[in-house]
Amino acid sequence: xxxxxxxxxxxxxxxxxxxxxxxxxxxxxxxxxxxxxxxxxxxxxxxxxxxxxxxxxxxxxxxxxxxxxxxxxxxxxxxxxxxxxxxxxxxxxxxxxxxxxxxxxxxxxxxxxxxxxxxxxxxxxxxxxxxxxxxxxxxxxxxxxxxxxxxxxxxxxxxxxxxxxxxxxxxxxxxxxxxxxxxxxxxxxxxxxxxxxxxxxxxxxxxxxxxxxxxxxxxxxxxxxxxxxxxxxxxxxxxxxxxxxxxxxxxxxxxxxxxxxxxxxxxxxxxxxxxxxxxxxxxxxxxxxxxxxxxxxxxxxxxxxxxxxxxxxxxxxxxxxxxxxxxxxxxxxxxxxxxxxxxxxx
Amino acid sequence: xxxxxxxxxxxxxxxxxxxxxxxxxxxxxxxxxxxxxxxxxxxxxxxxxxxxxxxxxxxxxxxxxxxxxxxxxxxxxxxxxxxxxxxxxxxxxxxxxxxxxxxxxxxxxxxxxxxxxxxxxxxxxxxxxxxxxxxxxxxxxxxxxxxxxxxxxxxxxxxxxxxxxxxxxxxxxxxxxxxxxxxxxxxxxxxxxxxxxxxxxxxxxxxxxxxxxxxxxxxxxxxxxxxxxxxxxxxxxxxxxxxxxxxxxxxxxxxxxxxxxxxxxxxxxxxxxxxxxxxxxxxxxxxxxxxxxxxxxxxxxxxxxxxxxxxxxxxxxxxxxx
Ligand SMILES: Cc1ncc(C[n+]2csc(CCOP(=O)(O)OP(=O)(O)O)c2C)c(N)n1
Ligand SMILES: [Mg+2]
Numbered sequence: 218x219x220x221x222x223x224x225x226x227x228x229x230x231x232x233x234x235x236x237x238x239x240x241x242x243x244x245x246x247x248x249x250x251x252x253x254x255x256x257x258x259x260x261x262x263x264x265x266x267x268x269x270x271x272x273x274x275x276x277x278x279x280x281x282x283x284x285x286x287x288x289x290x291x292x293x294x295x296x297x298x299x300x301x302x303x304x305x306x307x308x309x310x311x312x313x314x315x316x317x318x319x320x321x322x323x324x325x326x327x328x329x330x331x332x333x334x335x336x337x338x339x340x341x342x343x344x345x346x347x348x349x350x351x352x353x354x355x356x357x358x359x360x361x362x363x364x365x366x367x368x369x370x371x372x373x374x375x376x377x378x379x380x381x382x383x384x385x386x387x388x389x390x391x392x393x394x395x396x397x398x399x400x401x402x403x404x405x406x407x408x409x410x411x412x413x414x415x416x417x418x419x420x421x422x423x424x425x426x427x428x429x430x431x432x433x434x435x436x437x438x439x440x441x442x443x444x445x446x447x448x449x450x451x452x453x454x455x456x457x458x459x460x461x462x463x464x465x466x467x468x469x470x471x472x473x474x475x476x477x478x479x480x481x482x483x484x485x486x487x488x489x490x491x492x493x494x495x496x497x498x499x500x501x502x503x504x505x506x507x508x509x510x511x512x513x514x515x516x517x518x519x520x521x522x523x524x525x526x527x528x529x530x531x532x533x534x535x536x537x538x539x540x541x542x543x544x545x546x547x548x549x550x551x552x553x554x555x556x557x558x559x560x561x562x563x
Numbered sequence: 564x565x566x567x568x569x570x571x572x573x574x575x576x577x578x579x580x581x582x583x584x585x586x587x588x589x590x591x592x593x594x595x596x597x598x599x600x601x602x603x604x605x606x607x608x609x610x611x612x613x614x615x616x617x618x619x620x621x622x623x624x625x626x627x628x629x630x631x632x633x634x635x636x637x638x639x640x641x642x643x644x645x646x647x648x649x650x651x652x653x654x655x656x657x658x659x660x661x662x663x664x665x666x667x668x669x670x671x672x673x674x675x676x677x678x679x680x681x682x683x684x685x686x687x688x689x690x691x692x693x694x695x696x697x698x699x700x701x702x703x704x705x706x707x708x709x710x711x712x713x714x715x716x717x718x719x720x721x722x723x724x725x726x727x728x729x730x731x732x733x734x735x736x737x738x739x740x741x742x743x744x745x746x747x748x749x750x751x752x753x754x755x756x757x758x759x760x761x762x763x764x765x766x767x768x769x770x771x772x773x774x775x776x777x778x779x780x781x782x783x784x785x786x787x788x789x790x791x792x793x794x795x796x797x798x799x800x801x802x803x804x805x806x807x808x809x810x811x812x813x814x815x816x817x818x819x820x821x822x823x824x825x826x827x828x829x830x831x832x833x834x835x836x837x838x839x840x841x842x843x844x845x846x847x848x849x850x851x852x853x854x855x856x857x858x859x860x861x862x863x864x865x866x867x868x869x870x871x872x873x874x875x876x877x878x879x880x881x882x883x884x885x
Contacts, residue, residue, distance in 0.1 A: 359602025
């Protein structure tokens with residue numbers, strides 16, 4: 218490539234007056250398309266992302282617009298995908314890799330954890346690794362134990378990585394644009410069940426800053442901290458609880474690392490009660506980190522009930538649909554947990 | 564009497580195996596279309612000659628490791644069709660008690676170390692099975708199925724290298740069905756045949772017609788002889804083709820109708836049936852009876868599955884640890 222075209226037109230979400238209804242998958246595609254048009258250094262690599270359009274059809278049409286040079290189908294070689302992204306990022310490119318299911322991130326772990334995450338600090342700040350790894354996570358599709366996990370806590374444990382988990386189409390678009398423009402390795406977890414969720418998304422390019430937790434619903438009685446698929450479930454639960462006179466505040470961290478905990482702590486100080494909800498299993502899950510932030514801060518003094526976690530069961534995701542459903546928190550479970558915390562203090 | 568290394572008397576059984584695989588998968592396809600099975604599935608219709616020929620070359624106490632496209636391996640290994648179908652329907656009576664589904668059928672006691680949802684995930688495990696056979700001084704071998712796409716995973720290279728230096732009794736059998744999902748094997752690797760990679764590990768490599776039961780059988784039989792004689796692993800490529808999409812959601816945007824039709828014209832069951840007829844081991848018309856019986860067996864398996872109970876939600880947490 219002879220010249221590199223980069224135009225810096227970062228609108229904030231508020232500036233984008235117009236919105237369009239689109240799905241979470243379309244919003245992600247829109248972000249990729251807008252960014253690739255803006256900056257020639259950005260390219261995509263991954264399995265079946267070209268003519269096939271991606272296992273979840275997220276990249277459909279991008280091969281047709283940008284061609285095989287910038288939408289690169291790879292062999293089934295996740296470690297090489299991650300490593301190639303790192304090498305390219307180190308030397309002037311801005312790769313966005315797709316790992317077909319987040320379970321296969323296990324095959325990228327050395328490159329991502331021992332290499333990408335360490336490089337900047339270990340090299341004394343003399344290098345940067347601006348890459349994004351997009352990957353779908355979560356259960357609910359009947360894909361069983363090796364295609365349904367929620368492993369975000371693994372990555373949130375690693376200094377040097379950023380971990381993003383959008384819960385809505387508008388957030389997905391703005392956060393992905395932010396992730397692509399970020400100069401660090403960002404793991405971007407998309408939830409399979411959210412891909413078809415439709416909502417208003419600002420048109421044009423805009424950035425939703427990383428590390429900014431969002432109040433998704435304001436309330437006075439109890440705080441629910443939720444991310445990814447658990448946000449729409451928590452919002453639906455909050456709606457039902459409102460009918461019972463329980464006013465729920467829903468906070469979505471959106472970025473797990475680096476975590477913006479201030480809105481969570483402020484909310485807990487206001488409500489005195491908190492339920493943390495995630496799909497991943499509880500042991501070693503990110504909910505433990507959020508609970509610790511609350512109990513280590515002055516928000517602790519405002520608690521009038523123990524911090525509650527509502528999390529995935531301690532099992533691999535089973536195939537049978539009834540078992541699969543029972544293995545992760547559903548809307549009803551959130552309603553029950555919040556009601557009990559508010560009414561019975563446990 | 565025998566033909567190309569297979570006893571005439573065994574031919575009807577092999578035909579039955581091929582029809583079982585096809586009938587099973589056609590039924591599964593139909594059930595997915597109806598939404599009666601959840602999740603996804605990977606069908607091997609068109610590839611039946613590979614497991615049929617390969618497993619006929621082994622003994623019943625030999626091991627296999629399988630893949631996401633594993634129904635055929637499982638059936639050719641002698642699995643119980645009822646328990647397979649029950650697993651696909653998520654029933655407690657299934658091979659994995661409904662916990663695994665299509666991609667995870669296993670029967671470790673019977674030598675089926677399991678299907679695998681991770682591409683290339685079974686290849687190093689096969690080496691471990693070979694190591695165990697060696698350390699326990701058994702006469703068994705392990706047959707490792709994997710796809711052309713899997714041959715580009717790091718696991719493939721690490722595993723075969725390790726297996727070759729330890730000279731373990733493993734047969735690496737690549738089912739090259741021309742695609743890893745949407746990516747043509749012609750584009751995903753820079754060698755003409757996966758078998759060419761054997762050179763890199765100093766082991767024998769051979770590419771055979773995977774739609775020919777006899778060719779697959781012969782190559783696997785030779786590899787098994789070598790393995791049992793302590794001469795280490797062999798890499799075999801069986802060239803074949805999947806008629807159906809990669810999985811439930813495939814729109815076949817990466818290949819042409821003409822290509823699919825070309826391969827369908829070389830259907831492994833049709834080719835095999837012609838040999839069976841020519842050998843005169845079945846009475847005229849008896850092969851259609853073999854076919855009809857196989858389809859009836861699958862309907863019976865479906866009825867068994869439907870009559871089986873679902874797992875209890877109360878048992879969700881049970882069974883994680885030994
Ligand atoms: C590690 C890993 N990467 C990607 C996938 C997604 N996937 C499942 S099957 C498949 C294609 C495998 O191709 P091949 O090995 O040729 O087997 P085939 O499907 O053709 O039988 C892909 C990409 C996976 N399951 N595991
Ligand atoms: Mg293949």
